[in-house]
């Protein structure tokens with residue numbers, strides 16, 4: 001497959017290596033320094049675009065790709081208030097748009113576990129839920145996209161929870177997300193239920209960016225012959 005990398009930073013570089021190892025070709029590597037070259041990407045020279053850029057540039061990059069009818073795997077976080085606009089453009093232009101806040105297969109299993117646990121905890125009002133995410137100090141957005149997806153899973157499962165806040169202290173209807181930025185941590189997420197007598201904790205700790213990057217390349221292989229709005233649950237058959 002011919003894959004274009006839109007955003008060639010920490011993730012773009014790991015994705016490039018994995019894509020080459022899996023026999024793919026890189027058609028374009030677009031970063032801030034050569035961002036005008038983005039115009040050259042087209043369905044004629046590229047089978048899929050993998051977009052890991054920045055919260056500030058993702059929407060513009062994705063608008064461009066959708067209008068060109070490209071097939072895109074996007075992992076950029078921190079811009080999702082405009083996701084519905086991209087989905088609309090995707091359908092209007094017969095493009096493909098695959099989004100995941102986290103491409104690691106392990107994290108997507110963790111998302112399922114989190115939803116199951118939340119359902120079990122529904123009505124167990126002696127427990128307070130808290131969530132914590134730790135990332136490297138270069139991360140631009142907070143809370144992490146993964147932490148937001150986890151909070152959404154808790155809100156879906158526990159009656160009376162209807163929103164999240166990015167602070168330790170929360171009201172009864174809110175899920176608190178506590179964010180820490182430390183060294184070069186690739187991404188650690190935990191959910192804890194705390195009562196007066198015990199605690200239940202589930203945790204996912206990425207050892208490197210390899211898991212995120214491999215998931216993104218597998219998603220690009222999967223969307224090659226597809227159109228429309230797609231996600232990890234569909235790909236993994238959950």
Ligand SMILES: NC(=O)C1=CN([C@@H]2O[C@H](COP(=O)(O)OP(=O)(O)OC[C@H]3O[C@@H](n4cnc5c(N)ncnc54)[C@H](OP(=O)(O)O)[C@@H]3O)[C@@H](O)[C@H]2O)C=CC1
Pocket residue numbers: 006007008009010011012030031032033035052053054055057061074075076077078100101102103104212
């Ligand atoms: N969904 C998932 O599984 C994962 C998602 N992420 C998310 O992916 C995003 C990128 O992460 P990461 O690679 O670590 O970040 P980096 O900052 O290392 O890389 C982002 C790159 O995008 C470039 N960029 C900025 N603006 C544009 C533009 N307009 N066009 C093209 N490229 C541009 C930046 O250039 P410059 O450096 O010059 O500004 C930078 O090289 C983040 O939002 C992060 O949260 C990260 C890991 C996993």
Ligand SMILES: O=C(O)C1=N[C@H](C(=O)O)C[C@H](O)C1
Pocket residue numbers: 077101102135139140143144145146147186187188212
């Ligand atoms: O910025 C990162 O590094 C990561 N971002 C994603 C997020 O915001 O959830 C995924 C992963 O945790 C790494």
